[in-house]
Amino acid sequence: MRIPLSYVIKRIGFLVAVLFTAATINFIIPKLAPRDPVTELINQKIASGGLTSEGAAEFGDSLRKLYGLDRPLWQQYLTYIWNMMRFDLGYSIVNYPQRVSFIINQTVYWTLGFVLTSTLLAFVIGTVVGALVGWSKTSKWLSWLMPPLAMFSAVPAFILALLLIYFLAFKAKAFPLRGGFSATIVVNWKDPKFLLDVVHHALLPGLSMLLVSVGGWSLGMRAMMVTVEGADYMTFADAKGLKGPRLFFRYALRNTLLPQITALAMQLGLIVSGATLVETMFSYPGIGNRLGGAIRALDYPVIYGIVFFMVVGIAVATLLVDLMYPLLDPRISYSGG
């Protein structure tokens, strides 16, 4: 094993520090904002007729008490950090008494389902296409794939989503316009008909994510492949009369994968946040769409909760990449101490 335990411990300590810092910034920023969620909520309630102005002050006080907003800042901070350590993200203001952790739990799997699938598919397809296009011994017609892929990678995912919705869902009616499943179907995860319906709904948002990222993966891979093919060890391997597949997989591909895997891990960290706009386009019941809704409704606890959740995702992904490096590249090793 090339990863000493002391390094792992140090690295996990670093992770904790990152999370602590993120949580602190998460706490401070809204305190700097001139808006007060409680006042805004009360005004909203009054405007919609759910509350009269007489009881408003008392209602506000009880809300502040409930959220601990009446206590001194340092006490609020300590309580907040203590809560974060227990992953207690508090209650939604708008959808009281839903817990933020409940909201995340309710939405995250929808997002993971289609974004994870499309990200991994895009990575595999993009890497294979890029590798083949970059490899000088593959036929030249493959390079015709590059211009359309490059074009798709230049288009933002939500614009592509709009086009897909218009042509495939609205005009051709081949796919549902919105949502994660049909309104008329009974939610039952054991029913294959329901599962099929879910997949049908996930195809378009997944496709828009996929098309946009495949280009990036293949462009990066092609460049790496061309660089590696010019390396001295490729020339010598060729002089050894190795078979084509061995040259391609064990010599070329194996050496190009390190930067690709790094990028993939970083991408995986961004999974939760990366699809926010696409989910909004499709009114998909995922975490990104929920975050958008929370921002519009000024539901601070939900915003903090989801953002903190994303930070955890990125931090853990980075940690995994760091620990994976020595296994992928023998030249990288972490000395202890």
Place this chain on the structure above:
Amino acid sequence: MSEPILQVKNLKVYYYVEAGAVKAVDDVTFDLDDGTKMGLVGESGSGKSTMAQALMRMIKPPGKIEGGEMILDGVDLVKLSTEQMRQTKLRKLAMIPQGAMNALNPVMRIDHQLVDGMLDHGVTLSKQEREERVARLLEMVDLAPKVAKMYPHELSGGMQQRVTVAQSISMEPDLIIADEPTSALDVVIQRQVMETINNLQERLGLSLILIGHDMGLMAQTVSRLAVMYAGRMMEIGATYDMFRDPLHPYTQLLISSLPVLANKGVFAGIPGITPSLLNPPEGCVFHTRCPKAWDLCSQSTPKFTEAQPGRWVACHLHTA
């Protein structure tokens, strides 16, 4: 006299660039007897490395073998299919690369790199045979057995070059082409690696083409010497004869540019630079820098002829 192991006849390698054809190797002819060591010297850009690539059929576009024959043990390499050539490499013809520091796959252990060439040439090895073969190859190039489980970055430059040598002899080829095998190493290691190559050549009865521009190294190592200039062969002969009595003015200049211990003072270089291979001078390619050039030299190209037995030269002084 045995049949030569390698016969190169009128070999032409041209690179097609926008401005025209760059004649990197032009009309080169030579024989190499079985079991001998031949040196191939010349300035940078003289075509000696292109020669090596051509023999391995590894000329990359826009370069092309434009004509000629390369007959190795009765088989014309120019006519082989890509797959036939792949099978010929390592089994009959192997290369020792130039930049040892980068010639090994950085993510593969040495033992895997030592045997993968054999595996791709139809050798089947059990796990135990594999280990034995790796151990024997490492021993042949004076490396410790523990190197087998190491990665290239854990080895020094000299050790890495020994590993490439071990790979190139792994299937006991007829001919090894060593393209400046020691140019990236310091002089002490250079000598040790060269000794290893020499010992193996004698032990296995290989033929060797050693490419370089170190005339001193050549004098110590090879029995025959070939001098190239601007893509053309200038002179070939036994090393001893070449140093004692160089026929071609270019060879004379090369040898007189060597520092001699007894002769302190300013060394004579060769004035001028190598001509453009795109528009080589009319007549003899060397006449622009040749101290002995006369009218004929700028008018007609001298033929490469056998001036003395086993001694070939392309110069009007010796053919006229």
